[in-house]
Amino acid sequence: MSEAVAAGTPGAALEAERLGKKYGRRPVLENITFAVQPGEVYALAGPNGSGKTTLIRLLTGLAFPTSGVVRMLGQDVYNGGYVARRALGAVVEAPAAFYPHLTGRQNLEMIAFLTGLTNMETRIREVLARLELLSVADQPVRTYSLGQRQRLGLASAILHEPQILILDEPTSGLDPQGINKVHEILAELAWKGVAVLLSTHHLREVSAYVDKVGILGGGRLLEEVKLATKGETYRLRVDDPARAAAFLKTVPGVQNVSLRGVNVIFEGSPNVALAALVREHYQVQFLEPDYFDLYDYYRERVKNV
Secondary structure: OOOOOOOOOOOOOEEEEEEEEEEOOEEEEEEEEEEEOOOOEEEEEOOOOOOHHHHHHHHOOOOOOOEEEEEEOOEEHHHHOHHHHOOEEEEOOOOOOOOOOOEHHHHHHHHHHHOOOOOHHHHHHHHHHHOOOHHHOOOEHHHOOHHHHHHHHHHHHHOOOOOEEEEEOOOOOOOHHHHHHHHHHHHHHHHOOOEEEEEOOOHHHHOOOOOEEEEEEOOEEEEEEEOOOOOOEEEEEEOOHHHHHHHHOOOOOEEEEEEEOOEEEEEEOHHHHHHHHHHOOOOEEEEEEOOOOHHHHHHHHOOOO
């Protein structure tokens, strides 16, 4: 039974607060807290066994936590029942399960009926076309390739136009064209205001449109990396990075200063930042535009977990 937790992040479409899960005495997840706003894409990354699929099962209400709470649009998922989850589209433990003897279209018709979709025929054709499945729509799902089943799973998740979308490895088994198609659709849905959460190993591909990445390791949220920035981002190497970062936070024209390892990251004018540091006698080794490689950063972060 989950413990009571006070109201959390204002305006969040999806949030987990102090979420934990144990099987017997063995903790699988501990103290997971994060939020996804409408229009954000949040990626979960972590090595096998880090708890990603368990977390997704908790978020979608398919499993109950030992502690903490999950809210959708401010409603407790575990106590709100259908009301809390009707805004959700999800694929958990892909590829999604379908009736193999029915066609792709028939499977979607069943889902549309269960979700109370009114414009069933038009909407089904729309998502089949968007996922490039019209040519196999009237074939039994048992004849589908893994990639086609993956795309049908996404079609079923977005069929009723959810406000929250949760996907477990949505590009697993897809060819490069299929991967690009899925990423394109998820970015488009976020632009329309859908809150998207996905687990993925394709960090370089998703970094083009993901807003935040939660890095899991050993059942804990090790770090939350924010990728979306408002302006040009720069990084510099300096002799005392912690002190230099603190100093740059006081410099007009320099914003969003942070540390990433031994590098100082900032937005704003590189000339202003460099002149201020030189004036204060810092030894600047380099300053360059920040081309952040999310995969390399993730690999380094989980190396010793």
